[in-house]
Amino acid sequence: MGDFFFEVIAEDPSTQARAGLLSTPHGMVETPVFMPVGTQGTVKALSPRDLKECGVQIVLSNTYHLYLRPGPELVEKAGGLHRFAGWEGPILTDSGGYQVFSLADLSKVTEEGVTFQSHWDGSFHLFTPEKVIQVEKMLGADIVMPLDRCLPYPSPYEEAKLANELTIKWAQRCKEEMGEGEGQALFGIVQGSTYKELREDCSRRLVEMGFPGYAIGGLSVGEPKSAMYEMLQVVLPHLPVDKPRYLMGVGMPADLVRCVGWGVDMFDCVIPTRNGRNGTLFTWKGKLVVKNAEYASQFVPPDPECGCYTCQNFSRAYLRHLFQAGELLGPRLATLHNIYFFTQLMAQMREAIKEKRFSDWRRNFLSIYEGKDLSSA
Amino acid sequence: MGDFFFEVIAEDPSTQARAGLLSTPHGMVETPVFMPVGTQGTVKALSPRDLKECGVQIVLSNTYHLYLRPGPELVEKAGGLHRFAGWEGPILTDSGGYQVFSLADLSKVTEEGVTFQSHWDGSFHLFTPEKVIQVEKMLGADIVMPLDRCLPYPSPYEEAKLANELTIKWAQRCKEEMGEGEGQALFGIVQGSTYKELREDCSRRLVEMGFPGYAIGGLSVGEPKSAMYEMLQVVLPHLPVDKPRYLMGVGMPADLVRCVGWGVDMFDCVIPTRNGRNGTLFTWKGKLVVKNAEYASQFVPPDPECGCYTCQNFSRAYLRHLFQAGELLGPRLATLHNIYFFTQLMAQMREAIKEKRFSDWRRNFLSIYEGKDLSSA
Numbered sequence: 199m200g201d202f203f204f205e206v207i208a209e210d211p212s213t214q215a216r217a218g219l220l221s222t223p224h225g226m227v228e229t230p231v232f233m234p235v236g237t238q239g240t241v242k243a244l245s246p247r248d249l250k251e252c253g254v255q256i257v258l259s260n261t262y263h264l265y266l267r268p269g270p271e272l273v274e275k276a277g278g279l280h281r282f283a284g285w286e287g288p289i290l291t292d293s294g295g296y297q298v299f300s301l302a303d304l305s306k307v308t309e310e311g312v313t314f315q316s317h318w319d320g321s322f323h324l325f326t327p328e329k330v331i332q333v334e335k336m337l338g339a340d341i342v343m344p345l346d347r348c349l350p351y352p353s354p355y356e357e358a359k360l361a362n363e364l365t366i367k368w369a370q371r372c373k374e375e376m377g378e379g380e381g382q383a384l385f386g387i388v389q390g391s392t393y394k395e396l397r398e399d400c401s402r403r404l405v406e407m408g409f410p411g412y413a414i415g416g417l418s419v420g421e422p423k424s425a426m427y428e429m430l431q432v433v434l435p436h437l438p439v440d441k442p443r444y445l446m447g448v449g450m451p452a453d454l455v456r457c458v459g460w461g462v463d464m465f466d467c468v469i470p471t472r473n474g475r476n477g478t479l480f481t482w483k484g485k486l487v488v489k490n491a492e493y494a495s496q497f498v499p500p501d502p503e504c505g506c507y508t509c510q511n512f513s514r515a516y517l518r519h520l521f522q523a524g525e526l527l528g529p530r531l532a533t534l535h536n537i538y539f540f541t542q543l544m545a546q547m548r549e550a551i552k553e554k555r556f557s558d559w560r561r562n563f564l565s566i567y568e569g570k571d572l573s574s575a
Numbered sequence: 576m577g578d579f580f581f582e583v584i585a586e587d588p589s590t591q592a593r594a595g596l597l598s599t600p601h602g603m604v605e606t607p608v609f610m611p612v613g614t615q616g617t618v619k620a621l622s623p624r625d626l627k628e629c630g631v632q633i634v635l636s637n638t639y640h641l642y643l644r645p646g647p648e649l650v651e652k653a654g655g656l657h658r659f660a661g662w663e664g665p666i667l668t669d670s671g672g673y674q675v676f677s678l679a680d681l682s683k684v685t686e687e688g689v690t691f692q693s694h695w696d697g698s699f700h701l702f703t704p705e706k707v708i709q710v711e712k713m714l715g716a717d718i719v720m721p722l723d724r725c726l727p728y729p730s731p732y733e734e735a736k737l738a739n740e741l742t743i744k745w746a747q748r749c750k751e752e753m754g755e756g757e758g759q760a761l762f763g764i765v766q767g768s769t770y771k772e773l774r775e776d777c778s779r780r781l782v783e784m785g786f787p788g789y790a791i792g793g794l795s796v797g798e799p800k801s802a803m804y805e806m807l808q809v810v811l812p813h814l815p816v817d818k819p820r821y822l823m824g825v826g827m828p829a830d831l832v833r834c835v836g837w838g839v840d841m842f843d844c845v846i847p848t849r850n851g852r853n854g855t856l857f858t859w860k861g862k863l864v865v866k867n868a869e870y871a872s873q874f875v876p877p878d879p880e881c882g883c884y885t886c887q888n889f890s891r892a893y894l895r896h897l898f899q900a901g902e903l904l905g906p907r908l909a910t911l912h913n914i915y916f917f918t919q920l921m922a923q924m925r926e927a928i929k930e931k932r933f934s935d936w937r938r939n940f941l942s943i944y945e946g947k948d949l950s951s952a
Binding site: 238239240242243244245246247263267268272275276277282283284494495497507511512513515516519520522523525526527529530531 | 615616617619620621622623624640644645649652653654659660661871872874884888889890892893895896897899900902903904906907908
């Protein structure tokens with residue numbers, strides 16, 4: 199953990215937005231940052247070279263998936279995940295907690311850990327907090343997440359309270375298992391469903407334990423957007439200003455912009471990659487579903503303002519043809535564009551924060567992106 | 576056609592192999608050359624930038640597919656196929672003759688042309704020689720092929736004779752429809768199934784008509800390799816030495832090497848792309864089926880001698896993982912490698928011919944590639 203530090207380098211005067219620098223053993227990350235998701239050790243449809251060209255600074259990979267396939271022993275033997283996947287930049291691995299509850303069959307939770315059946319071969323496995331950290335050590339990511347208990351929305355209060363207690367106990371066990379860390383920083387994850395009191399309690403107790411960064415989990419799981427925003431307002435004031443704050447699984451461009459304004463530093467989401475594969479491209483004027491018939495003979499780039507390889511070389515008509523014809527190049531070009539758009543969005547926010555004009559930038563972005571003039575974000 | 580010329584620049588002293596330069600409106604092509612297949616206006620899984628990086632000089636695209644989808648009107652409106660697909664180099668379009676017979680349902684051949692039902696929406700269409708040329712003019716490739724009658728193997732002599740007559744009549748009609756050509760060179764296609772007499776007859780009559788290049792069609796359609804080799808020996812001596820010779824649909828690396836030795840200048844085949852998508856990589860030591868369990872923990876490049884992006888950055892173990900996990904990057908990295916391998920293979924042959932050591936090069940290549948020492952190829 200000696201290689202890890204975070205520094206806030208600029209604060210916006212009229213919002214909670216801040217720009218920071220996150221130092222990791224595999225390089226510096228400028229925040230606020232969006233982390234593309236490379237579930238199985240590859241950001242779907244893109245090569246590490248594509249990611250670099252798109253301005254990606256850090257990628258997320260999933261412990262659950264890599265644990266099941268190809269297995270942490272193989273990744274360790276390859277020299278770790280960076281080497282195995284040919285990505286030299288920083289990596290964050292989640293703990294698998296979310297996947298166990300959302301993907302695995304027959305998961306059973308006890309204080310010891312969670313027993314689950316693999317979603318692809320039916321084999322049985324036990325994830326304890328200690329086991330997850332051991333796996334994450336073998337994968338060798340720069341930032342690692344502890345096993346947590348992520349609940350669906352809605353969840354009854356009593357259940358959420360129990361899950362919260364478990365999450366806090368597991369966080370402590372993960373911290374102990376991690377020890378010195380050797381180049382890996384373990385974040386804490388705040389749970390608590392949509393209950394203000396539980397969120398506050400979890401935040402306070404994790405901060406007391408002391409982590410080099412804090413994630414907010416259990417949001418973006420189906421709750422109304424207003425509930426997510428409310429929980430953020432509850433949690434963020436409890437997190438130390440000198441540590442990075444990571445909102446897990448978020449989100450859409452307008453969400454990123456709003457959450458940066460409230461002081462979030464890190465995000466991850468499958469949206470740009472998954473939507474890209476389905477032919478939905480994000481542009482500065484909103485979403486463009488390139489399969490639609492209206493684009494069949496539009497010989498202009500998906501986003502004329504965009505500098506990505508896709509927009510510099512191909513038309514909406516060609517992209518539509520690729521998707522219609524089921525060609526692999528379609529998902530690739532659309533994903534490339536989306537990832538570029540997300541990194542550019544974050545880069546513009548960082549610049550706006552440094553230049554103390556984030557509030558104006560946000561108003562301008564949202565009014566164009568959401569197609570209406572918003573007096574407040 | 577004023578922009579099109581071919582020149583033999585070197586001949587190997589002990590074989591029929593020759594190196595040449597083919598000038599097209601979209602640039603020079605060094606022969607012998609392998610043309611990757613971009614059926615639907617994209618070489619599957621690769622971008623134009625990937626192709627360029629792999630050393631690809633010219634790509635083939637399929638008139639039949641582009642005619643059905645997105646339609647030649649759209650491609651013309653986009654400014655032609657080069658512009659539509661973002662590929663600035665030379666393009667060759669086939670005539671659709673082969674696809675009509677192999678893919679379409681209910682094709683019916685008359686002297687006028689061929690009526691067929693689209694293989695993907697069941698709609699009815701008529702391809703006449705004139706229609707095909709009109710479509711190819713709209714696509715705007717540098718080299719275009721005439722409608723021909725390609726038979727399966729085996730075919731009875733009488734049927735092959737009739738098909739041959741039709742092919743020759745259609746070639747004449749295509750030539751007339753093409754007229755001056757305006758930047759497009761129309762090749763002749765020699766048919767004649769596996770009948771020596773028909774192959775000779777077709778060659779002679781096409782050469783009399785006079786084309787800027789000659790293709791050998793109707794081979795690699797299931798006949799024994801010996802039959803293909805025999806037909807080549809029959810046809811090649813009849814073709815003018817100062818025109819390019821294009822063997823359609825071939826082939827495997829060892830076939831390319833042998834056929835270059837007999838004086839073939841151009842090739843196209845789906846082998847490197849299709850096999851790549853299935854996880855088969857070509858190496859200087861033969862084929863490598865990267866999905867196989869034996870590669871699961873081999874942390875060496877697919878081909879340690881290869882300079883492609885894939886081999887420079889990824890291991891067999893990682894590629895196997897990508898294929899096991901169904902990740903899009905797998906087919907892409909494997910295709911990239913295969914196309915690079917094919918272009919390198921052709922480049923090595925060109926060098927060997929220019930340096931008058933093709934025979935030695937061929938013996939050496941085949942002994943390593945086929946795993947045995949061959950005294951003659």
